[in-house]
Amino acid sequence: MVTKATQRKIGAVLAGGLVLGIGTAATLAAWNDSEFANGTFTAGAFNLEGSTDGTTYANHSTAGTAATLAFTLPAGLVSNMSPSSTVYAGFWVRLAAGTTSAANLTASGATADPAATSNSDHLSYAIYQLDPGATCNAASATGTPVASGATLDALTGATAIPLTAGATATDPGTAVQLCFRVTADAALEPSLVTDATWSFTATSTN
Template structure:
């Protein structure tokens, strides 16, 4: 009996040692796995786009030299018609020039559409216009003008205005003692990049 007891006592520490070795071996395996995970390499890559918008606008000049923006119909540029525009008689003709260009700093060209509103014009008058090569607008410049009543034109470069010459002519139906006005509207749409 004492032999069995001694053998059992000797076996117990051996079992404990075996369990401890198994636990240590398991821990080593886990430790190696953790070490591999910690040692993995990582890398990153980023990309970003930067954006901005272009600019575009038109401005006008009654003398072909001093340009300003006239953005509303309530505050239009006042055309400089010849002396006598406020005292017309049948067969009278008066002329006024106007220049339109891209606003400084514009990064796009402009396609410009011109419309004329004769709703408030004097009865017995007609309005027309031509494109000219300079700021001078009189009977001779009008006669030499091109594209009569052409509705559209392009502004394709900075500091390169388009010149127009307007004519208002009175006929035999002109009524005495009346006043009126004609409004020209330049509507620009952005075109190609400059």
């Protein structure tokens, strides 16, 4: 026989059970959600190329693949240099099609044959940036100084040249003509052949 007291106890237990049940239901009903963010990073393209005639461009990225400048005397060939004579050569540079950033171009190095077996110490040079359409010769070899050297293996006064990227992915940037002027001193030794190499570095500005 269930007494009233017993009923109250059962009711208390059930009430307690209901309280526990409500607490458990609240825990299970908690909401949670997540957000994820993803980014894709694609590097832009960057390529500098040069030309000895302003028409045909290629990469000359190492000393072994350096472009051969076509130096000429005002009246004759570079192989006929004599004391105090000066020779000139043009070289065009531009950012290749597909390049996505403008750049600054700077002369970064000059090397030459050893002075003991060449005329590298008897030849000085200056490099200029010419105005569009100008010709690299004795008459118009003036412009913005880019670099110079009292000898062929020296490099002083390097000045950055701005280069623009092409308007579209299929357009190259605007070409800039550099004019190399090499001058022999009065002590130039006859019959010696001297090789010199100049390097340029383009650094993106974007």
